[in-house]
Amino acid sequence: MKNRRTAVRLCGAVLGLGGLWLAMTQQPPVxxxxxxxxxxxxxxxxxxxxxxxxxxxxxxxxxxxxxxxxxxxxxxxxxxxxxxxxxxxxxxxxxxxxxxxxxxxxxxxxxxxxxxxxxxxxxxxxxxxxxxxxxxxxxxxxxxxxxxxxxxxxxxxxxxxxxxxxxxxxxxxxxxxxxxxxxxxxxxxxxxxxxxxxxxxxxxxxxxxxxxxxxxxxxxRADLIKWRADFQTVRTRVKEMVQAGKSKDDVARTLKLDDLPGWSLSGLLVKSLPGLYDEVSKR
Ligand SMILES: [Zn+2]
The missing domain is CATH 3.60.15.10 (Ribonuclease Z/Hydroxyacylglutathione hydrolase-like)
Structure with a gap:
């Protein structure tokens, strides 16, 4: 990436053509x-x-x-x-x-x-x-x-x-x-x-x-079965935290995920968590 950028810059400098420079730098990324x-x-x-x-x-x-x-x-x-x-x-x-x-x-x-x-x-x-x-x-x-x-x-x-x-x-x-x-x-x-x-x-x-x-x-197939089990685990944990009176912020801060490979609070779950909290709070 760095080399390519250097090459483009060199090329632009050598040719000294503004239009060409623009055309080259505006190429869509690979x-x-x-x-x-x-x-x-x-x-x-x-x-x-x-x-x-x-x-x-x-x-x-x-x-x-x-x-x-x-x-x-x-x-x-x-x-x-x-x-x-x-x-x-x-x-x-x-x-x-x-x-x-x-x-x-x-x-x-x-x-x-x-x-x-x-x-x-x-x-x-x-x-x-x-x-x-x-x-x-x-x-x-x-x-x-x-x-x-x-x-x-x-x-x-x-x-x-x-x-x-x-x-x-x-x-x-x-x-x-x-x-x-x-x-x-x-x-x-x-x-x-x-x-x-x-x-x-x-x-x-x-x-x-x-x-x-x-x-x-x-x-x-086994990966999907494992992922489903992890999903169920996360859902159950959130539900238990809701039942224990934890707030949305509490859950977002302290939900345990580190034992589930690939799952992260910082990932999309942050986007999903408010809705999941509301979903499991119902009834
Ligand atoms: Zn999608």
Whole structure:
């Protein structure tokens, strides 16, 4: 990074051309996307934004999520390295912009599908790239001799999350219903921790070995089970603190998380904690 900046500065100094200097320094930053292989026809594009699954078929590619809009050129480049066929379908796991931000550019050529609540959240937030198609419980794409199923098991991260299942590979893409680290409970868009745990139980009824989380490393079924247990532990701890009369600030300051790998108070939980406190205070 430092070397590159020095090189650019040198170049600008030597050439002494203001316009060129401007053009060079205004180039978009290098996008650090990499491709990880699960099977010959199933890969994951990791880096900036949510994890993107790419299933290739003889007739075209099916994607799960499409990161931010600015990532689309790099996504297209990575897909091109996997197949000469176009992207025909994109399944959004939910409406957040780091998972659906590429919709606007991709929907010109591809059909994009998501849960109806996720679509409503996009409409509510005046988000660009609102898909033409949405579903209530389950949606399947049978294309190029392969099948992908998106299924809504209930609320969790938001009220419109879908887990996307690749039955032939025994792989599930959970979107942000599973992340390697602290979860964000988006209460403003129907997120709920109690429902979330039930939703994970629903996902676990699927027959899979490999999990593509919304963010973080490709994982195993056991990792999702462990994360669910940790989530339950955190929820129980907050509930017990509420019952012991602790204030929101007390909980934010003293909630014990150091025994749970990947969980941190400073992370998104700070954003989730006020809502979680209110949720477990009810009834
Ligand atoms: Zn999200």
């Amino acid at each position: 996008q650090d996307l990499t491709v990880e292989r699960i099977a010959d026809d199933l890969h994951v594009i990791v880096g900036s934004g949510g994890n993107v699954a790419v299933l290739t078929t003889d007739d075209g590619a099916i994607l799960v999520d499409d990161k931010f809009e600015r990532n689309v050129p790099a996504i297209l480049e990575k897909v091109k390295s996997l197949t000469s066929k176009p992207i025909r379908y994109v399944l959004n796991t939910h409406h957040h912009g780091d998972h659906s931000g590429g919709n606007q550019l991709l929907m010109k050529d591809a059909e994009i599908v998501l849960h109806k609540n996720a679509r409503a959240n996009m409409v509510k937030g005046s988000q660009p790239g609102q898909p033409r198609l949405s579903f209530a419980d389950e949606f399947a794409v049978n294309f190029g001799g392969k099948e992908v199923r998106a299924r809504h098991f209930g609320a969790g991260h938001t009220n419109g999350d879908a887990a996307v299942y690749f039955p032939a590979h025994k792989v599930v893409h959970t979107g942000d219903l599973f992340v390697r680290g602290t979860p964000f409970i988006d209460y403003g868009n129907g997120g709920n921790s109690e429902a979330w745990l039930k939703t994970i139980d629903g996902i676990l009824t699927l027959d899979f070995d490999t999990v593509i989380p919304g963010h973080g490393a490709i994982s195993k």
